[in-house]
Amino acid sequence: MLLKNAGKNGNHQYKYQQIYKGIKEQILEGDLQTNEKLPSKRKLASQLRVSVNSVTNAYEQLLAEGYIYSIERKGYYVEQITKFTDKDLTSRKLPDDLKEQTSDKEGWLSFSHMTSDISKFPFDTWIKSKQKAISNHKTELSEIANSQGPYLVRKTISRLIKLNRGVICEPEQIVIGSGTQLLIQQLMNTLQSTSDIDTVIAIENPGYSRFYNLLKKMNLDVKPIQLNKDGIDIKKVESSGAKFVIVTPSHQFPTGKIMPISRRIELLNWTSQSTNRYIIEDDYDSEFKYKTDNIPSLQSLDRSNRVIYTGTFSKTLLPSFRISYMVLPSDLLKVYKKQNADLIHSSNTLSLYTLHYFIEDGEYGKHLKKMNNHYEVKRKVLIEKLRNRFGTRIHIEDVPAGLHFFATFQTKKSYSEIEERAEMNKLEVYTLKRFLLTNERDNENEKSLVIGFASIEVEKMEEAVERLYQIISN
Amino acid sequence: MLLKNAGKNGNHQYKYQQIYKGIKEQILEGDLQTNEKLPSKRKLASQLRVSVNSVTNAYEQLLAEGYIYSIERKGYYVEQITKFTDKDLTSRKLPDDLKEQTSDKEGWLSFSHMTSDISKFPFDTWIKSKQKAISNHKTELSEIANSQGPYLVRKTISRLIKLNRGVICEPEQIVIGSGTQLLIQQLMNTLQSTSDIDTVIAIENPGYSRFYNLLKKMNLDVKPIQLNKDGIDIKKVESSGAKFVIVTPSHQFPTGKIMPISRRIELLNWTSQSTNRYIIEDDYDSEFKYKTDNIPSLQSLDRSNRVIYTGTFSKTLLPSFRISYMVLPSDLLKVYKKQNADLIHSSNTLSLYTLHYFIEDGEYGKHLKKMNNHYEVKRKVLIEKLRNRFGTRIHIEDVPAGLHFFATFQTKKSYSEIEERAEMNKLEVYTLKRFLLTNERDNENEKSLVIGFASIEVEKMEEAVERLYQIISN
Numbered sequence: 001m002l003l004k005n006a007g008k009n010g011n012h013q014y015k016y017q018q019i020y021k022g023i024k025e026q027i028l029e030g031d032l033q034t035n036e037k038l039p040s041k042r043k044l045a046s047q048l049r050v051s052v053n054s055v056t057n058a059y060e061q062l063l064a065e066g067y068i069y070s071i072e073r074k075g076y077y078v079e080q081i082t083k084f085t086d087k088d089l090t091s092r093k094l095p096d097d098l099k100e101q102t103s104d105k106e107g108w109l110s111f112s113h114m115t116s117d118i119s120k121f122p123f124d125t126w127i128k129s130k131q132k133a134i135s136n137h138k139t140e141l142s143e144i145a146n147s148q149g150p151y152l153v154r155k156t157i158s159r160l161i162k163l164n165r166g167v168i169c170e171p172e173q174i175v176i177g178s179g180t181q182l183l184i185q186q187l188m189n190t191l192q193s194t195s196d197i198d199t200v201i202a203i204e205n206p207g208y209s210r211f212y213n214l215l216k217k218m219n220l221d222v223k224p225i226q227l228n229k230d231g232i233d234i235k236k237v238e239s240s241g242a243k244f245v246i247v248t249p250s251h252q253f254p255t256g257k258i259m260p261i262s263r264r265i266e267l268l269n270w271t272s273q274s275t276n277r278y279i280i281e282d283d284y285d286s287e288f289k290y291k292t293d294n295i296p297s298l299q300s301l302d303r304s305n306r307v308i309y310t311g312t313f314s315k316t317l318l319p320s321f322r323i324s325y326m327v328l329p330s331d332l333l334k335v336y337k338k339q340n341a342d343l344i345h346s347s348n349t350l351s352l353y354t355l356h357y358f359i360e361d362g363e364y365g366k367h368l369k370k371m372n373n374h375y376e377v378k379r380k381v382l383i384e385k386l387r388n389r390f391g392t393r394i395h396i397e398d399v400p401a402g403l404h405f406f407a408t409f410q411t412k413k414s415y416s417e418i419e420e421r422a423e424m425n426k427l428e429v430y431t432l433k434r435f436l437l438t439n440e441r442d443n444e445n446e447k448s449l450v451i452g453f454a455s456i457e458v459e460k461m462e463e464a465v466e467r468l469y470q471i472i473s474n
Numbered sequence: 475m476l477l478k479n480a481g482k483n484g485n486h487q488y489k490y491q492q493i494y495k496g497i498k499e500q501i502l503e504g505d506l507q508t509n510e511k512l513p514s515k516r517k518l519a520s521q522l523r524v525s526v527n528s529v530t531n532a533y534e535q536l537l538a539e540g541y542i543y544s545i546e547r548k549g550y551y552v553e554q555i556t557k558f559t560d561k562d563l564t565s566r567k568l569p570d571d572l573k574e575q576t577s578d579k580e581g582w583l584s585f586s587h588m589t590s591d592i593s594k595f596p597f598d599t600w601i602k603s604k605q606k607a608i609s610n611h612k613t614e615l616s617e618i619a620n621s622q623g624p625y626l627v628r629k630t631i632s633r634l635i636k637l638n639r640g641v642i643c644e645p646e647q648i649v650i651g652s653g654t655q656l657l658i659q660q661l662m663n664t665l666q667s668t669s670d671i672d673t674v675i676a677i678e679n680p681g682y683s684r685f686y687n688l689l690k691k692m693n694l695d696v697k698p699i700q701l702n703k704d705g706i707d708i709k710k711v712e713s714s715g716a717k718f719v720i721v722t723p724s725h726q727f728p729t730g731k732i733m734p735i736s737r738r739i740e741l742l743n744w745t746s747q748s749t750n751r752y753i754i755e756d757d758y759d760s761e762f763k764y765k766t767d768n769i770p771s772l773q774s775l776d777r778s779n780r781v782i783y784t785g786t787f788s789k790t791l792l793p794s795f796r797i798s799y800m801v802l803p804s805d806l807l808k809v810y811k812k813q814n815a816d817l818i819h820s821s822n823t824l825s826l827y828t829l830h831y832f833i834e835d836g837e838y839g840k841h842l843k844k845m846n847n848h849y850e851v852k853r854k855v856l857i858e859k860l861r862n863r864f865g866t867r868i869h870i871e872d873v874p875a876g877l878h879f880f881a882t883f884q885t886k887k888s889y890s891e892i893e894e895r896a897e898m899n900k901l902e903v904y905t906l907k908r909f910l911l912t913n914e915r916d917n918e919n920e921k922s923l924v925i926g927f928a929s930i931e932v933e934k935m936e937e938a939v940e941r942l943y944q945i946i947s948n
Contacts, residue, residue: 017767064766066704066734082739085746086777094644095804098811100625105613118616123608127601134597139579141794142592142929151574170568178652178796178820189663193693213816219667230540260540265556272559292538293491303560320615320823322652330569337572342687346652348822349794455616 019058038076109464110428113404113452133353145345149176166300178322202242206435224437231259250286251402254450271306290376290400305329404452421471493532508554583938584902587878587926607827619819623650640774652796676716680909698911705733724760725876728924745780764850764874779803878926895945
């Protein structure tokens, strides 16, 4: 008998599945033999007291999955089924060390430099731009986009960065992607796989450690280069043998310094001294300058097409949107296009068209202006509160730019002590240690922190500063 | 005289910028010498008949950018500025061969397999889910997400694929990303950089050529493996020395075949015969089955944790959303997590939370059901029309699944002839040639096409079929 209890109750869907499962198991267990004939649909239906339809569906499903075969006008037969070599199922239970702890952020305050202030984000306007994007770009949304992102959006970005950052480029040179890191990784991957471009890469130290780690994991030869007073040390870049150098001239990460014009020119001159030298300008938060105008990008000064400019909307909009872009000089663009013809664009096209209307309708400019004012106040209040609490025991690099500043505290505590105590006091802080790419001896009497002020509410600053004081000074 | 015409007219912003630009140029040109003292703010203001404020702003900007320095109570002096070694600007004009042609799609019809039918997409409901996401996840949206994607969303996906595809996994094993390609690339990159896992990779031929090209560009050792009646040839996989094999068992791309249970078990047995062998199951359009139920995933049969399952929302929602995921067996998860600790998640978090509510509120299920019915009709109509027009000169692999089918036409025309004529007749078609990963001699008497039916409107099918007939048969 094929099936014991099918058809007793339940609806058609249920009955058919029971029949299907029952036969499937018997085939896998070997209870039904290869080439054994199954009862006719009519016969099985009457045996099980179900409709012929239920049996037909079950047989069709078994046929589709290859458990049985049919011979026209003769009936259904069991296929020859391979046996599993692994008799038993290996446990599918996830080992404990791979279980994720859901972190409880209740009561925490944060000086993270990686957030933005969502309380001011104009979601309503954003949704309006999105609706515009939906009604105007139906065809584009049903397809895969150009691998560099939709041309229209690249055109809008090229205009925007010309205006705000002095970047000189055509839409063709822009590659949109879901993060600066990802874009640079993609570029480096591309260059690595074409043998004729050397990819030794210099990076600021202290610097963006996350990026440093990623590049190292790609097996790239990455050289951390000490900063001096005016930024990355050109002589050391020179002697490192690097062909690429990643810099943050508008607001050095993490120290916050602005690279002066002379160092910029020196850096550009460095590219002229040998072929295939490039600067990657990571312009991650240049839109925020509080006492001066925007400072023109390095790319705007470039005379020999040697700057790869990268920008992002993570700071000006939201980091969770994942919209960044890079601007490639034409020689690299050529290589990139050739190697990445098959690459599928990674950003959500709907978000990109939304961004397009958001910019075009002036909402982006409005938002940026509002946030500049908002962050300027936040920054000022926080610095004041820190100075009030720490007095002479704090030194702040007071560069009025970006969404974080660099502060040095007089303390005998070690970095790991500070990090542990921050954890205990529920304060998210990032110490300089995290951004040092080489092992150096810590200064015994002072420690530096990167203090982000974007997400912390003004009303909570007092409390956060107090916690910091307890962590560092007590 | 520092500046000739500043201050004559215009507002403060304009005046300050003219002063700033004038001085900057004179410094760069060497008209102002290193250490030369600038006039006092008051003096320059009266000279130019502008407010002191305008001069102050200009000096502040020059100071911030490093063109001048100040000595307290003495005044402002010109910095020593490095000279550009490149005297002239290299042309920044984009070479003509890098210019993009904006393609005019007016009047075109498409049998593309890469689109989805946007006319049925419930944007209103999607926006509602988005609004829910915005109000419930403010904190998460202001931050960078977990590198595998938000836990909540992974949990929802794990439940969904358990239900629909029989996939057995924990949310911890899911990595969300903006495309299956990207995810597999990331995984392979990870494994490449850890020396102990061999990454020779077998791929179905004919198969997903775009992916094949990408993997080759990564310098991976990729082996195209001929299909036979039941799918990828296991003996050839065995002899290729591959450690990974990418398959599309639910609906082979491009031939459309469903891999029968025996071949599935053989494939799983292949992994048991040696350590570190893995199957990548690309389940790209398995949600669409028209005459049978869903066919359980290969992963659901896996007894030894050797299947990497990948899925996407490109077919069920929209390809432009770029939401895909992979499910890693625990040993690979361990390596992946370790190597990618610094990776920033690539998907738009807002879209992911939107997806979460869209699924949780039952909208996804509803949409899927609607689209299954809709596509079933479209598929049927198109097949009918093709059979009517081509008669005995067409053979269609009639597997009622997915968003495309495989059709073979009797014709003496070559593939390139067909492609050229399609271009002329404004019909987007994809020939088998495109998906053949090795050079074989074409069959002289027949040619195969992959025919997608998702985006073409039913009313346009008659016309599209007629164009196809003109292309192939005339």
